Amino acid sequence: xxxxxxxSKIFELIPTLDEISDTPRAKNFVLNFIAAKISQFDxxxxxxxxxxxxxxxxKFGDSADPFVYINTDxxxxxxxxxxxxxxxxxxxxxxxxxxxxxxxxxxxxKADKTFSPKIKGVQTRCYKIKREDVV
Numbered sequence: 753x754x755x756x757x758x759x760s761k762i763f764e765l766i767p768t769l770d771e772i773s774d775t776p777r778a779k780n781f782v783l784n785f786i787a788a789k790i791s792q793f794d795x796x797x798x799x800x801x802x803x804x805x806x807x808x809x810x811k812f813g814d815s816a817d818p819f820v821y822i823n824t825d826x827x828x829x830x831x832x833x834x835x836x837x838x839x840x841x842x843x844x845x846x847x848x849x850x851x852x853x854x855x856x857x858x859x860x861x862k863a864d865k866t867f868s869p870k871i872k873g874v875q876t877r878c879y880k881i882k883r884e885d886v887v
Contacts, residue, residue, distance in 0.1 A: 775848050778841045782850075785830050786810075786820065786886055793820070794871050797887065810878055811871045819852065820886045821869050821878035842879070852880040 786809075790798040794811035810822040831838040845851040846865055854864030868875045 774840065775844045775850075778836070778844050779848070779850055781831075781834065781836060781841070782822070782827070782845065782881070783886065785827070786822065804872075808871055808876075810876075811869060813869075813883065817869075818883045820881045820883050821867065821871070821876075822881065823871075824866055824877045824879060827879065845879075850881060850885060852882060 786793070789809050790796045792804055792806055792809045794804065794808060795814065796812050807826060808823070809826045810820065813819045813821070827842075828838045830836075831841055842851065842865070846853060851865070854867060857864065865879070866877050867880050868877055870876070871878075
């Protein structure tokens with residue numbers, strides 16, 4: 753009986769999966785990255801003139817394309833600079849549905865993880881996020 757009481761007190765102290773998940777922190781990192789660099793996103797709401805100074809980090813889709821695209825290479829650099837494990841961040845956000853997966857192409861076993869929209873006329877490999885999750 754004493755062992756059961758002790759065990760129940762110990763179990764209360766063990767964190768749940770939600771409490772130890774890195775996913776909320778990863779989402780917050782990506783959202784903060786976009787917010788801090790929003791003027792470097794093509795078609796962004798903060799960039800009326802659409803003149804981008806510096807690197808283009810992604811793009812905001814229009815009403816027919818309600819997504820935000822973030823350049824995979826630029827996200828990797830940001831993760832490295834901030835001490836995030838890029839591969840884990842991407843895997844967590846894909847599993848969570850925050851990064852949208854593509855369809856499973858014929859002859860493949862897994863859905864595409866990235867998309868290649870044209871940004872300023874150049875095909876660019878990007879992750880895709882629902883615009884409603886960003887703004």
